[in-house]
Amino acid sequence: MSKSPFEHRVDLWLSEDFNVWQRFGRNALGLYHNKLPREFRLVGLTHWSSRTALASSAPGLAYFYGSIPGWTAIVAGSGFFLAHSFVGVLDKLSKAKSSDDNDVQSEMIIRVGDLLSSLKSRIAKSSDKDDAIRACLGIIENYARTVTKSKKGDLSVSLVLFSGNSTTRMKVRHRNPGNNRPTNREFDGRALLGFHACGSGPAPRVVHDLKWFGKPALASPTQQKVGYRSILIVPVQSSGTAGAIRGFISIDCARPYAFYGNRSNVIMVTCEPVFSHINELI
Numbered sequence: 392m393s394k395s396p397f398e399h400r401v402d403l404w405l406s407e408d409f410n411v412w413q414r415f416g417r418n419a420l421g422l423y424h425n426k427l428p429r430e431f432r433l434v435g436l437t438h439w440s441s442r443t444a445l446a447s448s449a450p451g452l453a454y455f456y457g458s459i460p461g462w463t464a465i466v467a468g469s470g471f472f473l474a475h476s477f478v479g480v481l482d483k484l485s486k487a488k489s490s491d492d493n494d495v496q497s498e499m500i501i502r503v504g505d506l507l508s509s510l511k512s513r514i515a516k517s518s519d520k521d522d523a524i525r526a527c528l529g530i531i532e533n534y535a536r537t538v539t540k541s542k543k544g545d546l547s548v549s550l551v552l553f554s555g556n557s558t559t560r561m562k563v564r565h566r567n568p569g570n571n572r573p574t575n576r577e578f579d580g581r582a583l584l585g586f587h588a589c590g591s592g593p594a595p596r597v598v599h600d601l602k603w604f605g606k607p608a609l610a611s612p613t614q615q616k617v618g619y620r621s622i623l624i625v626p627v628q629s630s631g632t633a634g635a636i637r638g639f640i641s642i643d644c645a646r647p648y649a650f651y652g653n654r655s656n657v658i659m660v661t662c663e664p665v666f667s668h669i670n671e672l673i
Contacts, residue, residue: 397607401584405591417599421651520672524550524565527665532567535642538657539649547572551585552638552673561586561638578612585639588624593636597655598622600647619643623650623658625666629673637673640666
């Protein structure tokens with residue numbers, strides 16, 4: 392039986408056997424979404440151009456009404472244009488967040504992970520385990536927001552597990568605190584990229600843009616509309632069943648290429664003790 396276009400793209404994604412042009416396109420899109428300031432994209436350029444033109448329009452109006460000669464209007468208008476642009480750049484730089492905040496939060500996450508690693512005793516009550524898992528998902532969400540420079544609500548973290556002994560049926564068991572998307576609805580996991588990532592082994596996988604996989608990938612099992620574009624998928628293994636893969640943690644973001652470059656590695660390394668603690672709780 393021939394594979395569908397979706398299945399072909401999943402195979403390519405898992406094997407990472409991209410040709411030169413595909414790699415070039417992915418890198419170009421990654422730089423566009425992460426390095427190019429929003430002010431220099433289509434909407435931003437339109438807004439910036441109109442605002443700057445308005446700021447430098449006075450000499451043009453003076454020339455139109457015959458108050459000053461043309462060369463004076465050109466020099467004055469160019470000066471206003473450059474000055475306004477320079478002030479705008481300085482304003483952006485002044486609002487740039489210090490990297491010290493990221494360093495402090497990284498250190499905090501590491502120390503929280505050390506604390507979790509020291510708590511090796513089993514939690515007796517199932518409700519206590521659930522609360523602990525949700526708290527861990529919240530820790531991951533907060534740190535991932537810092538790394539990806541995402542706003543509150545743009546990024547969410549979910550724990551998706553296989554349902555009972557099934558190898559295809561899955562459930563979203565938990566989400567990060569404050570996340571109101573539905574949970575505990577059983578569905579066929581074969582349409583999820585996380586399901587295919589689990590089948591390929593315990594290594595984490597990054598989905599840079601969900602739209603690249605086509606329409607089947609945009610069908611959410613728990614809601615009518617998919618509100619995310621990029622995903623970091625982390626398979627989870629239960630320590631009580633010889634390391635069998637029980638499901639995956641999904642860190643999804645509304646922006647494409649949110650985990651591009653070294654961001655996924657930074658999240659994995661810093662939050663490794665938190666991921667390990669979740670493995671021990673499921």
